[in-house]
Amino acid sequence: MADSNWFILGLELFSSLFLIVIGCVLLLLVYMYIADRWQTKQAVRHNYPIVGRFRYFFEKQGEFFRQYFFAMDREELPFNRSERSWVYRAAKNVDRTIAFGSTRPLEANGSIIFLNTAFPNVDEESVPPSTLTIGPDCPQPYSTDRICHISAMSFGALSRPAITALSHGAAMAGCWLNTGEGGLSPYHLKGNCDLVFQIGTAKYGVRNSKGHLDHAKLKQLANYPQVKMFEIKMSQGAKPGKGGILPGVKVTEEIAQIRGIPVGEDSISPNGHIEFQSVSDIVDMINTVRKVTGKPVGIKFVLGEQQWLQSFFAEINHRGEASAPDFITIDGAEGGTGAAPQPLMDYVGLPLKESLPIVVALLKQNGLKHRIKVIASGKLITPSRIAWALALGADFIASARGNLFALGCIQAMQCNKDTCPTGITTHNKRLQQGLDPRDKSVRVANYHHALHHDLGMLAHTCGIHDPRELSPRHIRIVTETGFTQALDDSYRHLER
Numbered sequence: 482m483a484d485s486n487w488f489i490l491g492l493e494l495f496s497s498l499f500l501i502v503i504g505c506v507l508l509l510l511v512y513m514y515i516a517d518r519w520q521t522k523q524a525v526r527h528n529y530p531i532v533g534r535f536r537y538f539f540e541k542q543g544e545f546f547r548q549y550f551f552a553m554d555r556e557e558l559p560f561n562r563s564e565r566s567w568v569y570r571a572a573k574n575v576d577r578t579i580a581f582g583s584t585r586p587l588e589a590n591g592s593i594i595f596l597n598t599a600f601p602n603v604d605e606e607s608v609p610p611s612t613l614t615i616g617p618d619c620p621q622p623y624s625t626d627r628i629c630h631i632s633a634m635s636f637g638a639l640s641r642p643a644i645t646a647l648s649h650g651a652a653m654a655g656c657w658l659n660t661g662e663g664g665l666s667p668y669h670l671k672g673n674c675d676l677v678f679q680i681g682t683a684k685y686g687v688r689n690s691k692g693h694l695d696h697a698k699l700k701q702l703a704n705y706p707q708v709k710m711f712e713i714k715m716s717q718g719a720k721p722g723k724g725g726i727l728p729g730v731k732v733t734e735e736i737a738q739i740r741g742i743p744v745g746e747d748s749i750s751p752n753g754h755i756e757f758q759s760v761s762d763i764v765d766m767i768n769t770v771r772k773v774t775g776k777p778v779g780i781k782f783v784l785g786e787q788q789w790l791q792s793f794f795a796e797i798n799h800r801g802e803a804s805a806p807d808f809i810t811i812d813g814a815e816g817g818t819g820a821a822p823q824p825l826m827d828y829v830g831l832p833l834k835e836s837l838p839i840v841v842a843l844l845k846q847n848g849l850k851h852r853i854k855v856i857a858s859g860k861l862i863t864p865s866r867i868a869w870a871l872a873l874g875a876d877f878i879a880s881a882r883g884n885l886f887a888l889g890c891i892q893a894m895q896c897n898k899d900t901c902p903t904g905i906t907t908h909n910k911r912l913q914q915g916l917d918p919r920d921k922s923v924r925v926a927n928y929h930h931a932l933h934h935d936l937g938m939l940a941h942t943c944g945i946h947d948p949r950e951l952s953p954r955h956i957r958i959v960t961e962t963g964f965t966q967a968l969d970d971s972y973r974h975l976e977r
Contacts, residue, residue, distance in 0.1 A: 484635075489741055490948040491543075501646060510531060513530065513531050513534070514530045514531055517529075517530035517531060517533065517534070517966060518530050518637070520714070520834050525754050529614065533933070535720060537873065541558065545577075547747070551967060555743040556676060559815065559860065559882075559892075560860070560862065560882065560886075560892060563584060563585070564862060564863055564868065565886055565892065567863055568862055568863070568883055568886040568887060568928060569886065571887070571926040571927060571928045571929075571932070572752045572886070572887040572925070572927050572930035573923035573927065574592070574927040574931070575926065577931065577935070584838070587958055587959070589958065589959060590960060591866070591957060591958065591960075592958070592959040593865065593869050593957075593958055593959075594956065594957045594958070594959065595868065595939060595942065595943055595955055595956060596943060596954075596955050596956070596957060597942045597943060597944075597945060598942070599890070599946025600944065601941060601942060601944060602753050602941065604700065605941050606938060606941065607800040607830075607933075607935070607936075607937030607938040607940075607941055608932050608937045608940050608941045608945070608946050608947060608948065608949075609626070609933075609937055610626055610627070610628050610933065610936075610937070610947060610948050610949060611626065611947050611949060612624055612625065612626040612728065612857045613625065613876060613877075613949070615707075615710065615767075615777045615779075615807050615808050616710070616771075616776070616778075616807035616808075617777055618803065619771065619775060619777050619807065620775035621709075621775050621776045621777075622777060622778075623657070623675075623709040623710055623776070623777050625656070625657070625675070626655075627654070627655050627656045627657075627877075627929075628867065628871070628877055628878060628931070628933065628936065628949070629656060629867060629877075629878055629879075629880065629929055629932045629933060629936070630651075630657045630658075630659070630677075630856075630877060630878070630879045630880075631647055631650075631651055631657065631658045631879065631880065631881070631884050631913070631925075632659055632858050632879035632880050632884075633659040633661040633662065633679050633712070633714070633717070633781075633879075634647070634659070634661045634678075634881050634884075634885075635658070635660065635661025635662055635663025635679075635725075635727075636660075636661070636664070636666035636668055636669065636736065636739065637661075637662050637663040637727045637731060637732070637736045637739075637740070638663065638727060638731075638749065638896070638906060639905060639906055640670050640901075640904060640905060640907055640908055640913050640916070641907065641908075641913070642811060642904065642916045642917070642918045642921075643888055643904070643905045643906070643916060643921075644666060644668040644669060645668045645671050645672070645918040645922075646916070646918040646921035646922045646925060647672075647884060647887060647888070647925060647927075648668060648669055648670070648671045648672030648673075648674050648921075648922075649671065649672035649674070649918060649919075649922035649924040650672070650674075650884075650887075650921070650923070650924070650925025650926045650928075650929070651672060651674035651925070651929075652672040652673055652674035653672075653922065653925075653926035654925065654926045654928075654929035655909060655929075656674075656675070656929055657674065657675040657676060657677050657709060657710075658672075658674050658676055658677070659676075659677040659679055659712065659879065660676055660677065660678050660841075661678050661679055661681075662679050662680070662681025662682075662683065662684055662685060662714055662725050663681075663725075663727070663736070663739065663740055663748075664685040664739045664740055665678060665686055665702060665705070665708070665739075665874055666739055667715060669707075670705070670707055672922070673707060674707065675709045676705070676707045676708045676709060677709065677710045677711070677712050678692075678702055678708050678710070678711050678712070679711075679712045679714050679781070680711060680712065680713045680714065680770070681714045681724070681725055681750050682714065682715075682724045682725070682750045682751045682752065682753055682754050683724065683725065683740075683750035684747075685739070685741065685742075686698065686702065686739065686740075687699045692751075692755060693755070693756065694756075694766070694769070694770070696769075699770065699773050699774060700773055700774065702774075703773070703774035703775065703776055708776070709776060709777070710776055710777040710779065710807070710808070711768065711769065711771075711776060711777070711778045711779075712778075712779050712780070712781050712808075713754075713763075713764075713766060713778065713779070713780045713781070714780075714781045715753070715754070715779075715780055715781060715782040716782050716783045716812070716830075717755075717781070717783065717812050718806075724749060724750030724751050724752050724753075725748070725749075725750040726747070726748070726750075726862075726897075727744045727747065727748035728747055728897055728898075728899070729745050729747045729748075730745075730898075731899050731907075731908055732744060732746060732747070732748055732897045733908050736748075736908075754766070755817065760789060760792045760793040760802055761796055763780065763793060764793070764796055764797060764800065764804050765806070767780065768804055771807075773892030777778075777807035777808065777858070778806060778807055779806045779807050779808035779809055779810060779854075780806050780808035780809055780810070781809075781811075781812060781858075782809075782810075782811070782812065783811075783812045783813070783814050783829075783830040783831070783836070784811065784830065784831045784835075784836035784839060784840060785829070785830050785831065785837060787843075790840070790843060790849075791843060794843060794844070794847040794849060795847070796878050797838060797847075797849065798847060798848070798849075801944030802849070803851050805851070805852050805853050806853055807851060807854065808853060808854040808855070808856055808876075808877075809840065809844075809853055809854075809855055809856065810856040810857075810858055810879065811833065811836055811855065811856070811857055811858065811859075811860025811875075812833075812858045812859055813830075813831070813832045813833030813834075813836060813837075813839055813857075813858065813860065814829060814830030814831055814832050814836075814859075815832055815833065815859045815860045823846050827855070832859065833842075833857060833858075833859035833860070833861075833870070837855075837857055837873050837874065837875060838873050838874070840855065840874075841855060841873060841874030841875075844874075850874070854876040854877065855874055855875045855876050855877075856875065856876065856877045856878065856879050857875035857877070857878050858879045858880065858881075860882070861878045861879075861880050861883070862880050862882060862883030862886065863883075863932075864932055864935035864936040864938075864939055865939065867895035867932065867936055868936055868948065868951055869956065871948055871949060871951045872951040872952055872953055872955055873955050883928070884925055884928065885905055885906075886928075887924050887925045887927075887928035888903070888905050888916070888921045888924065888925065889903045889905065889916065889921065889924070890903055890905055891903060895907075900912075903915065903916065904916035923976050936948050939951075943955045
């Protein structure tokens, strides 16, 4: 009898709770209905109360699920599933082979084809790259046999565990890590990897009270043995012609201290260096930084109009080769990880396939290709794309987003919102918990080892003994009328 009473009591309690929940839901629906009908900012919600809200819900969720259910292997942008899948497998050090034929449209206009040799060396599978020295005349030149490196991503744009993982991963891979324009953080130094310190237009970490270069701070940075080179950023692929943008939601107290800016306020870098009014000013800064630091110095830019570059090379030849930058980083206008206005991301600057041949040809025309090393950057995340860049004259490549995929990025496109679901580009402690630097650093190193192995495999297939021996003669490009060489006739006069 007692058990029966307890059962009835429990049933009545459950029924009461159920009615309360139903009542709350009904009240919520009534509130939503009234709110939707009264508001006029969203016509769909006003005309279709409650139901209209699902439109915005599905629109938001579509960003995450489109790639899994609707996009084909080769059609998604900015990186398709096939490209991401290769990086994921490389980072996990699992089988990278495929079967039953390529899903790549081999006959599509613009497709790249490498020309295999009839007599490959049977004793080799992958040929290693040679060692190359940047700034051989500097007091502290930099030598490396790695071709693939980690492009500029600042602490601020990326989270603490992400930068830590990249630092340790770069050390294991033997490549360099570019600090980005946000200054040198303790997390860049954690892995004891080689670093390239980037001097952005705001000069975070090396600026004085008036926004100019502080030579004492520059010298102090150069004293770090990990800092091997300095890169003066003029522009970047995400937003050519505009300075860096770090939304205020991502400016934590630690980041604000490193950059010397207010907490919680947008970090907006100037559109250009206040010192630059002519190509002569650029050459002056290059030589100033090199003199103060004793280390190789280069510039980074997205190519748009080209007359300034020709004038820049002419100024170098006028002063002498010693005045030249030790390297040039060419960033394609294919975008990047940073926040950027959509008109600049979509429509400004030349993509790498256009700018790289132009810059290399101008260097050869001015007799400077042997003096200035070329670093190519812009969607170069797979061995085939890297081999293409080497064939067109690049000496090194630097990738940002490829290494983000190695960290576990799912291309959620939330980099600028502090809501990255993988913890890579957010400072939300909860979201960062799933990003273990110890695990992810190994994935970064695996990715770089796979890049160099498969790059060497492509070079071996073409019958050469070093990936840097790749040239336009090893490539054909599909056109509407058939195949053409990698450098078309419009660049021939420049190459000569």
